[in-house]
Amino acid sequence: MVTTPPRKNKAPNILGDWDDVRFFLAVAKTGSFSAAATQLNTKQTTVGRRIQALERRLGAKLFDRHRHGMEVTPAARGVLMQAESMMSNATSIERHLAGLDREMAGIVRVAATEGLAAQWLVPRLSELRRLHSDIVVQVIVGDQVLDLATRQADLAIRFFRPTSNQLVAARVGQFNMSIFAAPAYIEQYGLPQRLEDLNEHHIVDHTTLHSLPAMKAWTEVVERSSSVVLRTNSSHSAMEAVKASWGLSVFPSYSRKGENLIEAPIDLNITRDIWLVSHEETNKGARIRAVIDYIRERFHQDEREWFSLSQHRNAALVAS
Structure with missing residues (x-):
């Protein structure tokens, strides 16, 4: 009698639609449809609809709802591994292409804190607009640390020096x-x-x-x-x-x-120090390089007036 070996449980295959991967990963990482919608710049209902469609296609439930948010189901853990691998490969390709991009047109995403963006950065972007009218700067405001490796932002203005070897940091103020x-x-x-x-x-x-x-x-x-x-x-x-x-x-x-x-x-x-941070693979692209150089020069111009120790702090240092 010939027996058929038992089937091994295989993770459902998510390959096929890259958008599905992005939506699935966003919910898995943020823990909610609303936070994923914010990250993807879309509506919460759109996220829910895309996840439901993906679950129907794969024939498996992907998320369980808990009090603290959405959690990946045991059945979807293999999907998560596939999705993360796809995201890693896709962003690596995207970073490489961004670094080769010679076009002086398109979007450059700049992450900054709320106060610095409103008080200093945005008022100084008008001259960049005049110099490079085809470059659109998208200012992403918040205290969260966006991942430059996955292109959540192209460059960031941070108050700490990054530790990743792939990130290039220049101190531009204090x-x-x-x-x-x-x-x-x-x-x-x-x-x-x-x-x-x-x-x-x-x-x-x-x-x-x-x-x-x-x-x-x-x-x-x-x-x-x-x-x-x-x-x-x-x-x-x-x-x-x-x-x-x-x-x-x-x-x-x-x-x-x-x-x-x-x-x-x-x-x-x-x-505290101010650091202008970019990724070594993307900061050679023409439009990203242009924005980096422009912002760095504006920091240099404003360093004495804006980004140096206050008079009270200087007086204390002299007295000590």
């Missing part, structure tokens, strides 16, 4: 974190002169700063305060609250430019 208040607030409550004085003032808390070890001094100020009047994860919202005289908060020293705020003479001893 700033210290300073305490700011609006004139109307100072008129009513005064301007604090010493760190201990902050215990008597209203505080606007930019909560995302507490995840940074360098911000420990400010975290301690917030923890000691008995009058935190607002908490927000948005630097823009924190800035607007301070401008509306809600209280004091901490911002990069370059915030004194263009904002009607007054810097308190208190040294938190928090100094």
